[in-house]
Each structure stands twice: as structure tokens, then as C-alpha cells.
Amino acid sequence: MSLSDYHYEVSHCHRCSYCKHMPFQLMKSQRFSAGCPSVAYRNFHSYSAGGKVILALSILEGRVKEYTETMADIVFECTMCGACQVKCRTYNYNLNVLEVMQELRIHLIENGQLIPEHLMVIEGLKREDNVFGEPKADRNKWLEGLNVKDINNEKADVLFHPGCRVCYDGEFWDNARGAVTILQEAGVDVGTAGKEDSCCGGRAYEMGFRGELVNYAEALASRIKASGATKLVTPCADCYGTFKALFPLVGQKLDVEILHITEYLDRLIKEGKIKLENEVPMKITYHDPCKLGRKGEPGILWEGEYKRVEPHIFAAVPEKPIKLGLNGCYDPPRDVLKAIPGVELVEMERNRAHSWCCGSGGGALEAFEDFSTWTALERVEEAKSTGAEAMVTACPWCERNFRDALEENDQKYEVYDVVDLVRKSMGR
Amino acid sequence: MPLSMPEEAYEELKKAVGERNVSIEPEVLETYSYMNGLAQGGVGFHWCRLPIGVVLPGTTEEVQKIVGICRKYKLKFKAHSSAWIGMAMAMTGNVIILDMRRMDKLEINDRDGYLVTESFPPAGVAQIEAMKKGLQPHLVGAGPNASNLASATSMQGTGGTSVRTSMNERNVLAVEWVLPNGEVLRLGSLNSPGAGWFCGDGPGPSLRGMMRGAVGQVGGNGVFTRVALKLYPWYGPEYRCGGEPPFYDSEEVPDSYLRYVVWDSHDNEAEALYKLGEAEIIDYNNRWAAGAFTSGITTSNQEYLEAEAAGEYKEKFGNGFWTFFMHAPSERAIAHRIKVFEKIIADTNGEILDTMIFGKRSYELALQNAVRAIWIAKAAYMPTSHNTGSMPMAYENIDQCFKHALPISLKAKETYARQDKILNEGVDNCYVCMDEDSHYIHIEHACLVEPWEPEAEPSAVAMAGMIEALARGIGPIYMSFPGSPRDMMRYMIYMGRIQNMIDPDSITDGMSAISKIIG
Numbered sequence: 001m002s003l004s005d006y007h008y009e010v011s012h013c014h015r016c017s018y019c020k021h022m023p024f025q026l027m028k029s030q031r032f033s034a035g036c037p038s039v040a041y042r043n044f045h046s047y048s049a050g051g052k053v054i055l056a057l058s059i060l061e062g063r064v065k066e067y068t069e070t071m072a073d074i075v076f077e078c079t080m081c082g083a084c085q086v087k088c089r090t091y092n093y094n095l096n097v098l099e100v101m102q103e104l105r106i107h108l109i110e111n112g113q114l115i116p117e118h119l120m121v122i123e124g125l126k127r128e129d130n131v132f133g134e135p136k137a138d139r140n141k142w143l144e145g146l147n148v149k150d151i152n153n154e155k156a157d158v159l160f161h162p163g164c165r166v167c168y169d170g171e172f173w174d175n176a177r178g179a180v181t182i183l184q185e186a187g188v189d190v191g192t193a194g195k196e197d198s199c200c201g202g203r204a205y206e207m208g209f210r211g212e213l214v215n216y217a218e219a220l221a222s223r224i225k226a227s228g229a230t231k232l233v234t235p236c237a238d239c240y241g242t243f244k245a246l247f248p249l250v251g252q253k254l255d256v257e258i259l260h261i262t263e264y265l266d267r268l269i270k271e272g273k274i275k276l277e278n279e280v281p282m283k284i285t286y287h288d289p290c291k292l293g294r295k296g297e298p299g300i301l302w303e304g305e306y307k308r309v310e311p312h313i314f315a316a317v318p319e320k321p322i323k324l325g326l327n328g329c330y331d332p333p334r335d336v337l338k339a340i341p342g343v344e345l346v347e348m349e350r351n352r353a354h355s356w357c358c359g360s361g362g363g364a365l366e367a368f369e370d371f372s373t374w375t376a377l378e379r380v381e382e383a384k385s386t387g388a389e390a391m392v393t394a395c396p397w398c399e400r401n402f403r404d405a406l407e408e409n410d411q412k413y414e415v416y417d418v419v420d421l422v423r424k425s426m427g428r
Numbered sequence: 429m430p431l432s433m434p435e436e437a438y439e440e441l442k443k444a445v446g447e448r449n450v451s452i453e454p455e456v457l458e459t460y461s462y463m464n465g466l467a468q469g470g471v472g473f474h475w476c477r478l479p480i481g482v483v484l485p486g487t488t489e490e491v492q493k494i495v496g497i498c499r500k501y502k503l504k505f506k507a508h509s510s511a512w513i514g515m516a517m518a519m520t521g522n523v524i525i526l527d528m529r530r531m532d533k534l535e536i537n538d539r540d541g542y543l544v545t546e547s548f549p550p551a552g553v554a555q556i557e558a559m560k561k562g563l564q565p566h567l568v569g570a571g572p573n574a575s576n577l578a579s580a581t582s583m584q585g586t587g588g589t590s591v592r593t594s595m596n597e598r599n600v601l602a603v604e605w606v607l608p609n610g611e612v613l614r615l616g617s618l619n620s621p622g623a624g625w626f627c628g629d630g631p632g633p634s635l636r637g638m639m640r641g642a643v644g645q646v647g648g649n650g651v652f653t654r655v656a657l658k659l660y661p662w663y664g665p666e667y668r669c670g671g672e673p674p675f676y677d678s679e680e681v682p683d684s685y686l687r688y689v690v691w692d693s694h695d696n697e698a699e700a701l702y703k704l705g706e707a708e709i710i711d712y713n714n715r716w717a718a719g720a721f722t723s724g725i726t727t728s729n730q731e732y733l734e735a736e737a738a739g740e741y742k743e744k745f746g747n748g749f750w751t752f753f754m755h756a757p758s759e760r761a762i763a764h765r766i767k768v769f770e771k772i773i774a775d776t777n778g779e780i781l782d783t784m785i786f787g788k789r790s791y792e793l794a795l796q797n798a799v800r801a802i803w804i805a806k807a808a809y810m811p812t813s814h815n816t817g818s819m820p821m822a823y824e825n826i827d828q829c830f831k832h833a834l835p836i837s838l839k840a841k842e843t844y845a846r847q848d849k850i851l852n853e854g855v856d857n858c859y860v861c862m863d864e865d866s867h868y869i870h871i872e873h874a875c876l877v878e879p880w881e882p883e884a885e886p887s888a889v890a891m892a893g894m895i896e897a898l899a900r901g902i903g904p905i906y907m908s909f910p911g912s913p914r915d916m917m918r919y920m921i922y923m924g925r926i927q928n929m930i931d932p933d934s935i936t937d938g939m940s941a942i943s944k945i946i947g
């Protein structure tokens with residue numbers, strides 16, 4: 001697909017602005033009524049999903065002829081969180097804003113309108129197979145001292161994919177190591193890809209670089225095939241969403257069960273293979289990472305076109321999958337938290353399919369730091385408003401962004417990963 | 429007159445509101461020149477005139493500064509909030525759009541039963557905050573996404589709650605208004621130091637009639653920055669909803685009653701509306717027909733086509749159906765209202781239908797509309813995403829609407845639907861709601877059209893409806909214009925004179941250009 005394949009869709013925006021707000025059915029307060037970080041931060045209509053759709057129409061109809069920095073700002077100062085997709089598709093059959101925004105990014109890149117910070121990421125990725133441009137040789141440092149199978153040498157039932165953030169951010173090592181150990185103690189046959197381990201390609205794709213996703217998807221698919229693994233488990237929501245939702249869009253369906261670590265822990269807890277015995281007396285709230293929740297909805301490659309099926313009715317033929325963030329991973333992390341003795345879980349106003357983004361996605365963290373920080377602090381305010389003493393999430397990117405935003409702004413608030421609390425409860 | 433933003437004006441605007449709140453970038457301006465449906469003058473489906481700049485004021489003082497800069501450099505201006513109408517975009521050249529998003533303050537005064545809102549807060553947001561205090565505002569028919577201030581001061585203002593909350597113009601208390609000369613005018617009690625917002629008619633000046641006339645001047649009178657609006661009781665608790673998109677799961681509203689009703693003839697339908705209005709028992713109402721219902725209840729164009737082919741909705745709702753919602757402070761009060769309601773419906777040969785008639789979805793549509801007016805937008809746009817409306821759109825007494833406006837638009841639609849110039853969704857897809865316990869009703873006929881359809885020609889329907897309406901002495905477009913063309917002209921002359929007084933230098937980019945010339 002290319003942007004021009006979306007001409008029909010982008011000429012069907014209602015200009016209703018529903019994409020900017022929480023659904024009015026679920027909205028509970030003015031304070032947390034915003035649905036789109038991008039337009040809430042920049043305020044011009046241009047930055048909303050609807051605005052970007054109009055921009056796409058304008059490009060396709062030749063009204064704007066040059067690719068400019070302003071255009072790139074509009075398109076890329078957005079976390080690609082997909083909240084707008086759920087709101088818009090509820091009311092509009094003829095438009096899938098998230099797909100349009102993705103194609104718009106790719107279109108800009110193809111026409112030379114690059115974001116310099118993103119280009120640096122891509123160059124580093126090409127060189128070292130990770131989004132930080134760090135030495136590839138350091139990728140498995142987090143594993144040192146652990147006794148884990150290397151699937152290049154022996155078969156394992158579960159392939160554990162840590163993701164770039166875990167591999168290159170020492171703060172997450174204890175947690176990742178803890179997760180692997182817990183799985184092993186529960187009798188799971190775990191392995192990693194050893195020196196072959198690499199990026200999933202998801203962040204590059206959302207920066208507009210489709211080719212990187214295609215390459216990494218192919219590489220992982222062949223690794224999995226060779227390993228004989230039946231499950232792919234990751235502690236990173238970003239990678240999870242990439243495997244589940246994005247790989248199918250580039251024609252790569254992994255022949256394996258894809259599980260986020262919280263899904264797997266939930267399963268093992270329910271099967272009695274993991275026992276959570278220690279009290280963790282805490283009132284917490286859970287932040288749904290976008291790519292675990294609404295963007296964890298399994299992707300389906302649609303190849304078709306809008307056709308006139310009756311006078312005045314054009315329809316996607318074959319029918320296009322409806323993306324509303326259904327079937328994302330919402331309950332397993334909550335169920336794990338609820339299974340921990342002493343934990344009191346309270347919900348934020350914007351939750352599940354309507355969760356407010358942490359601000360780190362879509363290349364915003366890399367190129368629009370102020371926006372990313374502002375988005376994270378908005379979420380922290382929402383978490384605090386519940387009375388919870390800590391916010392728990394299930395993605396190292398979210399956790400990193402919350403922590404950095406708090407620190408940069410001299411604020412204090414506890415942020416944990418679900419696995420942190422599981423480890424506390426297990427005395428690890 | 430300059431045709432792009434003069435450099436000096438741009439610099440002054442940046443100083444006035446901060447650099448990040450002004451844009452003259454072509455890509456940003458593009459996104460302020462699109463409207464769905466028939467764009468200005470019926471010339472196309474999407475594109476309107478480009479403004480020369482967009483500014484985001486954050487305070488009344490900033491609005492004053494912007495107006496001053498516009499005057500200095502002879503630039504026109506127009507303010508908009510949710511901007512969900514072609515007229516919210518630039519109508520002429522040289523226009524600066526004031527996007528009011530940053531003016532989003534909202535206060536609920538539960539002791540005195542009113543809210544004070546800046547220009548932006550959507551009506552749905554105001555409703556959520558008001559409901560926490562056992563109150564609720566008017567909700568405009570467009571939906572909860574539309575600004576409460578806009579429908580009160582500047583444009584239309586009828587909706588499903590109007591039967592109880594009236595047209596929003598009737599709810600206006602004190603007003604803060606930046607005039608086209610840049611001065612702030614405070615209407616009503618706001619003009620007396622310390623008197624607050626409680627009254628629109630004094631001790632300060634009362635100009636609410638001149639402020640908007642029958643319909644509103646859509647930006648032609650300057651910028652309304654704050655307004656106090658009367659609130660109505662909500663007998664609580666707050667409406668709660670959960671579950672998954674797209675239809676969600678509402679919690680039941682205690683001491684309420686929600687039903688669909690159909691009648692066997694327009695005469696009986698009209699008769700019932702008079703009686704229901706006189707009984708003063710209804711809290712939310714709207715009429716639509718099978719087309720809108722099918723649009724609301726389905727989730728894709730394929731599903732829409734399947735539902736149409738099955739014909740179930742058309743069979744039941746083909747000649748229109750009503751949603752009625754009543755809400756009372758006690759079990760006894762609601763029981764009384766239900767009795768009155770059932771008698772009126774029985775006396776007028778109506779049929780009361782459970783809202784679950786077509787399953788959970790049909791119940792959610794009814795309830796979420798009754799409480800939040802939320803599905804109107806989808807019902808009005810699907811499956812083509814384009815609703816150009818047909819004429820006449822009327823705001824009149826019940827007889828006028830049912831004996832004239834509805835049949836005229838039905839006839840026009842039927843002719844053009846047969847020729848595939850518009851979507852044939854069953855012809856009657858007329859939206860009606862009672863206002864002020866049925867002293868008036870508003871009638872507006874959906875006319876769906878797909879711009880990619882080679883035969884599409886919606887403007888012909890509008891024209892046919894307008895010509896016929898004029899011939900019968902009905903206001904062809906919009907409400908409260910006196911019937912005959914001569915009376916209508918008189919109204920426009922009158923409004924034009926007011927406009928010339930308010931904006932003698934024609935600095936605003938309102939809808940009122942024609943009436944100003946006539947005036």
C-alpha cells in the first residue's frame with residue numbers, strides 16, 4: 001500500500017473532532033478528557049488525526065506541492081499511540097486514521113523529508129541492529145551470569161526476546177533476568193537468540209522506514225523456524241505490538257504463539273506454577289502501554305480496494321478488518337497484579353483501549369523530547385489523581401519515559417513494571 | 429487589502445499570543461480549509477477558502493490584541509471552537525482564524541444553577557462536570573463535541589435536550605464579548621461590579637437579541653469569550669458507561685424511561701407532539717428514520733448493506749421513529765409521567781417499542797443519544813461520510829413542519845434519489861426534535877451522498893427543496909425566518925442594520941455579509 005491507495009479514505013474525514021477527545025460515553029472529567037496527546041500539546045487542528053488526514057488529502061490532490069519541515073512536524077510530532085483510531089473508527093466506516101498516518105510518514109521519508117534525529121536512529125540500527133546505535137556485541141550483557149539456552153546451539157520451547165530497551169538500559173536488567181529466572185523456576189524451557197538477537201524493527205517502521213521492519217521480521221521468522229520454539233515471549237510492549245500487529249502488515253506471520261511476559265505470568269499463576277506469597281501492600285494504578293493494549297490487537301494484512309458496490313455506496317472489498325483496539329492485552333497484567341497479596345489496583349480515567357500514551361512512541365521520544373515529556377507528565381498527573389502511590393506498567397519504554405520526565409522536572413512518583421511487583425511478592 | 433499576512437502583523441501576533449500560538453504555514457492553513465459535506469456555496473465537497481493565518485488565543489485580553497492587530501492591518505477575523513460546519517472556516521479573503529481551543533475554562537455554579545464557559549469546552553465536557561452536581565446543560569444536536577458557547581451565542585443551538593433545555597439561546601445569562609472594535613462588552617449582571625454572572629438582562633445592558641438574532645451570526649459579531657448558561661436538573665446519579673467500543677455498556681439510569689415510538693401517519697405524529705409538549709414530561713427526544721438507524725447500528729458498509737437487504741429496520745422505522753427519554757426525581761414521579769406518556773401515545777395511535785427491539789445495540793444507541801447525543805453524528809454520516817442536507821431546514825411550529833417542510837424535502841429527495849444523484853436510503857431520513865415543550869420543532873433532512881459516485885449531484889436536491897419552500901412561503905433554510913420571501917428580506921434588512929452597527933468597518937468574516945449589504 002502507498003499513500004495514494006488511501007485517497008478514498010482521506011476524502012472521508014467528517015471533521016467531527018471525535019479523535020481529539022476521550023469517548024464522551026466514558027469521559028469522567030474535563031481534566032482528563034483529552035484523547036490525543038499531539039493536538040492537546042500543539043492545539044492546532046493540524047496535529048490531530050483529522051488534521052493529518054486533511055494534510056494527506058491535500059498532498060494527494062496536489063494542493064501542497066512541497067515537502068517541508070512544518071509538514072514533517074505535523075506528521076511526526078505524534079506518538080502513533082492509535083487512540084484516535086479507536087475513536088474515529090467507532091463512528092466512521094470509511095477511514096482508518098492510524099494506517100493513513102503510517103503511510104503519510106512513509107510517504108514523507110520517500111520524498112526526502114526526513115527527521116534528522118530519526119535518521120540517526122536508523123543509521124545506528126543499520127550498523128548495530130539496535131535503535132540506540134550501541135555496539136551489537138553488548139546486546140547480551142544483561143544475560144551475563146544467567147544459565148539460559150542459546151537457540152543457536154540448542155532447542156528451546158520459549159524464545160525470550162528482550163528488546164533493545166532492555167538490552168541497552170541497565171536499569172531493566174534485574175527485571176529481565178528476574179523474569180527469565182521465574183519462568184525457569186516454573187519449569188519453562190527458555191532460550192534467547194544469543195548473538196543473533198536483534199531489534200524487532202517496530203520503532204523504525206513507525207518512524208516511516210518500512211524496509212527495516214520487513215528485514216527484521218524476516219530474520220526473526222527464520223530464527224524462530226530454526227529454533228523450534230512454540231512461544232515467543234517478550235517483556236517489551238513495543239516489541240509485542242510489533243510482532244502481533246505490524247509483522248502481519250508486511251506479510252510476516254510468525255509461526256509461534258506470541259506472548260507478553262504478563263500474559264505468560266498470568267497463565268503460569270493461574271496454572272499454579274507460580275506462587276505469589278509475600279504481601280506487597282500498595283495502592284497502585286496500571287498504565288496500559290499502547291502497543292500492548294489497543295495496538296496489540298492482532299494485525300491482518302488487507303489487500304483490496306474501495307469499490308462502488310451500489311450507487312453511493314463504496315465499500316472496502318474484501319471487507320477491511322475493523323480496528324478498535326479489541327483483543328489487545330488488557331486483562332492479563334491486571335490479573336497478575338490482582339493476584340499479588342496486598343495490592344490494591346485502582347483504574348485511571350483513561351484506560352484500556354483509551355489509555356493515554358506515555359509519550360515515548362512513534363519516534364516522539366527521539367525527536368520531540370519536550371512533547372514526549374509533557375505527555376508522560378500528563379499521565380503521571382492522572383495516575384496521582386487516583387490516589388495510587390505508584391503507577392505500574394508493562395513496558396520498559398513507558399517506564400523509562402515516565403522516570404525521565406519525573407526526574408527532569410524534579411518530581412517524585414513511583415513507577416514500576418508488573419514484573420517488579422511479581423518479584424517482590426516472590427521475594428526475588 | 430493585503431492577500432497574505434503582512435510581516436509586521438505576523439510579528440505583532442506572535443508578540444500578542446506567543447510564537448507557538450500563531451501559524452501562517454501553508455500546511456497548517458490547509459487543515460483549516462477543509463469541511464465535510466458541501467463546502468461553501470455548494471461548490472465542492474471538501475475545500476473551503478484558505479485563511480491567511482491561524483491564531484490560538486488563551487485569554488480575553490489576547491483576543492482583544494488580535495482584534496486590534498486585525499484592525500490595524502485591515503485583516504478580517506473569525507473565531508471558531510469545534511468548527512464542525514463550513515461556515516466556521518474563512519468565507520472571504522484575508523481572514524485570520526481564531527481557533528479558540530486554548531480558551532477552555534469551565535466553572536459550574538451549582539448553588540445558582542448555571543455554568544460559566546469560555547469559548548472551547550465541548551458541551552459533552554460541560555455536561556460531565558455539571559452532572560457531578562446534579563445538573564445538566566443544553567446539548568446541541570450536533571453532539572457533545574460541539575462547544576456550548578458557540579451554540580448559545582453564534583450558531584443555531586437546537587438538539588434532543590431542547591424539549592427541556594430549550595434552544596441554547598434561551599439559556600444565555602451574562603456574556604463577555606469582544607466587539608469588532610476590540611472593546612470588551614459585558615452583558616447583563618457582569619457589567620455591574622461584583623454582581624456575577626446570574627442574569628443576562630441587567631443591571632447591565634441587555635443585547636442578547638441583537639447578539640445573535642434568530643440563528644446567530646457565525647462569527648460576524650466579534651468574539652464571544654465567556655458566557656454563563658442556565659443549567660437544568662439531572663436527577664442523578666452521574667451517567668456511567670463501560671465496556672468495549674464501538675457500542676459500550678451503559679449503566680441503567682434510575683427513575684428513567686426510554687422508548688422508541690412509531691406512528692401510522694404524520695398527522696397523528698404531529699398531534700402527539702403537541703400533546704407531549706403540553707404535558708411537559710419529555711427530557712430528550714429525536715426523530716429519525718430507518719436510514720439513520722441502520723447507519724447507527726451497523727459497523728461497516730458491508731454490514732449496512734446486509735441490514736438494508738434484510739429490510740427489518742425499514743419495515744419498522746421506514747416512516748420515521750422517535751426516541752423519547754424521561755427522567756424524574758422519584759419513582760412516583762416517573763410512574764406518573766409514564767402513565768401520561770402511554771395515554772398520549774395510545775390516543776394518537778402510536779406504537780411504543782422497547783429500545784431492545786433490535787438487540788443491545790439499539791438500546792445503547794437510544795440511551796447514549798438520550799444522555800450524550802453521541803450517535804447523531806454517525807447516524808447522519810454513514811455510510812457515505814457525507815451529508816449535504818436537503819431543504820427546507822425549518823424551525824417552526826409543528827404544523828408548518830409536518831404539513832410543509834417535511835413533504836417538500838421528501839418530494840425533492842425522492843426525485844433525486846431515484847436518479848441516483850443522492851443515496852436512496854429510504855427517502856424519509858428526516859431528523860426532528862421538539863424545542864421548548866414543542867412550541868417549536870426543528871426539522872432537518874439528511875441527504876447522504878458519496879463524492880466518489882459519478883452521478884452525485886446533491887446541490888440539485890437542495891435547490892429543488894428551496895424553490896418549492898419559497899413558493900409555499902416557508903423559510904427555505906434555517907429557523908425562525910418569517911415565512912414569505914418578503915418577510916424574510918425584512919428580517920435580513922433588520923439584521924443587516926444591527927450588523928452594520930456592531931461591525932461598521934466589516935472587520936469580521938461572519939455569515940452576515942449578505943444581510944449587511946442588504947441592511
Ligand code: SF4
Nearest residue numbers: 014016017019050088
Ligand atoms: S479523523 Fe475521524 S474522528 Fe477525527 S475528525 Fe476525521 S472523522 Fe472525525
Ligand code: SF4
Nearest residue numbers: 036078080081082084
Ligand atoms: S496517534 Fe496518538 S498522538 Fe498521534 S494523532 Fe493519534 S491520538 Fe494523537
